[in-house]
Amino acid sequence: MSGVHVTTTVNGDAVEFVCPPNEPLLDVLRNRLGLTGAKEGCGTGDCGACSVTVDDRLVCSCLVLGAEVEGRSVSTVEGMADGADLHPLQSKFIEHAALQCGICTPGFLVAAKALLDRNDDPSETEIRYALAGNLCRCTGYDKIVRAVDDAAKDIRKAKAKAATKTAKAKAKKAAAK
Amino acid sequence: MRYEAPTTTKEAANLLAKAKGKAFVLAGGTDLLVRMKAGMLEPDLVVDIKRIPATRKVTKTASGFTIGASVSGAELGENKAVKKAWPGVVEATELIGSDQVQGRCTMVGNLCNASPAADSVPAMIAAGAKAAIVGPKGKRSVAVEKIVTGPGKTSLKKGEMIESISLPKGGAKIGDAYLRFIPRTEMDIAVCSAAVCLELGAKNVIKKATVVLGAVAPTAVTVPAAAKAIIGTKLDDDALDALAAACEAACNPIDDKRGTIEFRTEVAAVLARRAAKIAFERAGGK
Ligand SMILES: Cc1cc2nc3c(=O)[nH]c(=O)nc-3n(C[C@H](O)[C@H](O)[C@H](O)COP(=O)(O)OP(=O)(O)OC[C@H]3O[C@@H](n4cnc5c(N)ncnc54)[C@H](O)[C@@H]3O)c2cc1C
Ligand code: FES
Numbered sequence A: 001m002s003g004v005h006v007t008t009t010v011n012g013d014a015v016e017f018v019c020p021p022n023e024p025l026l027d028v029l030r031n032r033l034g035l036t037g038a039k040e041g042c043g044t045g046d047c048g049a050c051s052v053t054v055d056d057r058l059v060c061s062c063l064v065l066g067a068e069v070e071g072r073s074v075s076t077v078e079g080m081a082d083g084a085d086l087h088p089l090q091s092k093f094i095e096h097a098a099l100q101c102g103i104c105t106p107g108f109l110v111a112a113k114a115l116l117d118r119n120d121d122p123s124e125t126e127i128r129y130a131l132a133g134n135l136c137r138c139t140g141y142d143k144i145v146r147a148v149d150d151a152a153k154d155i156r157k158a159k160a161k162a163a164t165k166t167a168k169a170k171a172k173k174a175a176a177k
Numbered sequence B: 001m002r003y004e005a006p007t008t009t010k011e012a013a014n015l016l017a018k019a020k021g022k023a024f025v026l027a028g029g030t031d032l033l034v035r036m037k038a039g040m041l042e043p044d045l046v047v048d049i050k051r052i053p054a055t056r057k058v059t060k061t062a063s064g065f066t067i068g069a070s071v072s073g074a075e076l077g078e079n080k081a082v083k084k085a086w087p088g089v090v091e092a093t094e095l096i097g098s099d100q101v102q103g104r105c106t107m108v109g110n111l112c113n114a115s116p117a118a119d120s121v122p123a124m125i126a127a128g129a130k131a132a133i134v135g136p137k138g139k140r141s142v143a144v145e146k147i148v149t150g151p152g153k154t155s156l157k158k159g160e161m162i163e164s165i166s167l168p169k170g171g172a173k174i175g176d177a178y179l180r181f182i183p184r185t186e187m188d189i190a191v192c193s194a195a196v197c198l199e200l201g202a203k204n205v206i207k208k209a210t211v212v213l214g215a216v217a218p219t220a221v222t223v224p225a226a227a228k229a230i231i232g233t234k235l236d237d238d239a240l241d242a243l244a245a246a247c248e249a250a251c252n253p254i255d256d257k258r259g260t261i262e263f264r265t266e267v268a269a270v271l272a273r274r275a276a277k278i279a280f281e282r283a284g285g286k
C-alpha cells in the first residue's frame, strides 16, 4: 500500500503528512501530527470522542480518511484556546465540573463550539440534540449541558460588549467630524 | 487500497469501470468507512466523489431541484428552497445520525448502502425522486425506487455511480412528510417508518398520493392500496382507517429484539396515518 501525500491546514497551521490511503484522519492527528486531543472511543461514529471540524463542518475524525483532507482546513480541540486564554466553553467545563475521566471532553468541546458558532442562544433541547452524537459514560449530561448554556451566556455578553464598543467608537468618530 | 479523488463524474465512472477488484464510491463515508473498519469489506479502490463540482451543489431547475450526490445532510438542511418544497425529504435526511454524521452523510449514500431502514429513501420515493446515473455507457435517469433491490444490494452496474438526485418542483397543493419510530429520541436506526406525499385538487380533495413504508420489508415498500384509500377523500377517519389497514397488509417485517413483527406492523400503520395528516396539512388541507 503506497502512501498518500497530503498538504492541509490544521488549527491554522500548514501541515504535510504521508499516510496509507485507508488511514482515518483520527489516526493521522494522533499518531502522525501528535495531536492527541481527539480520542478514539468507538471508531464507528457513535461516541463523538474524535470530533473535529473540517472546513467548519463538525465530523467524526474516525470516519474521515486522512487522504480526504488535502487542501482543507481542520480544527481540533488543541486550537480552541487562544494561547493561555481558554475558550469560554473550556472555562465553563472546569467551573461546572463537567468532566470526570475526561475522555469524552475534547469531543464535547468541539461539538459544543460548532453549535455555539452557529447559534449562541440555544435552548436546552437544542443543546441536547446538538450533543446527541457525543457519549459520556461517567459525568452524565446535566453538568455538560449547564456548562454549554453558561458558556453561551458569556459569549453573548462578550459579543454585546464588543458591539457597544464599536458603536461608541463610531459615535465618537461621527462627533469628531 | 488505492484512493482517488477525481474532479469529473466521467473520470470517476472510468476509474470504477476499469478497476480490478472491489471498487467503491466514497461520499460521506459514514457507512463505507464503518464497514471497512469492521473488516466487512476490503476495497481495492475507493473513489472519493467530493471533489466533483457536479456532486457538490443543489440547483433549482425548470422541473424542480437537482441535489448533488455529495451534498451532506447538514448542507441540504440549510437549503431553504428545498426545505420549503420538500420538508418531508429534508426532515428524513436530517434524521440520519448525529450532527457529526450530518456533516458527512448523503442521501445517495443512504440510498446506495441499501439498508431497509434507510431514513431518506421512503421520503425520496414518495416525492417521486429520480437518480441520475453515470456509467461507462453514458447517463441514465432511474426512479429512486428502482435502485435498491434487497438489503445491501442495488441495481447499479459495474462502473456506474449516481451523480445527483432530482426532485420535482413541488407546489402549494403538494405536501410530504416522513416519520420513524426509534426507542430513543436521537441516534438510532428506524424500527419502522412511513413517508406520505400527496397532492390536493379542487376543494382540498386528495388528487394524488404515494405512501411508502420503511424497515418493514427487505426494501422500502410503496403501498398503492394505501394511496388509493385516501385519493378522492379529505382524509376523514374512514379514509385513514383504510390507509392504515392497507399499510398493515403490506408489511413483511423481521422479528428481532428491536421490534416484533406485530409491533412493527402496527406502528408502521400508525406512522403512515400521522404522516398522511402532516402531508395533508402541508398541502393546505384542513
Ligand atoms: C453513528 C451513525 C448513525 C447513523 N444513523 C443513521 C440513521 O439514523 N438513519 C439512517 O438511515 N442511516 C444512519 N446511518 C447510516 C449512514 O450514515 C447513512 O446511510 C448515510 O446516509 C450514508 O451516506 P454516506 O454519504 O456517508 O455514504 P458512504 O458511506 O459514502 O456510502 C455508502 C454506500 O453507498 C455507495 N455510494 C455512495 N455514494 C454513491 C454514489 N454517488 N454512487 C454510487 N454509490 C454510492 C458507497 O460505495 C457505499 O457502498 C448512521 C451511521 C452512523 C455512523
Ligand atoms: S471514535 Fe469516532 S465516533 Fe467514536
Ligand code: FES
Residues within 6 Å of the ligand: A098, A099, A100, A101, A102, A103, A104, A105, A135, A136, A137, A138, A139, A140
Ligand atoms: S468524563 Fe468520562 S466519559 Fe465523559
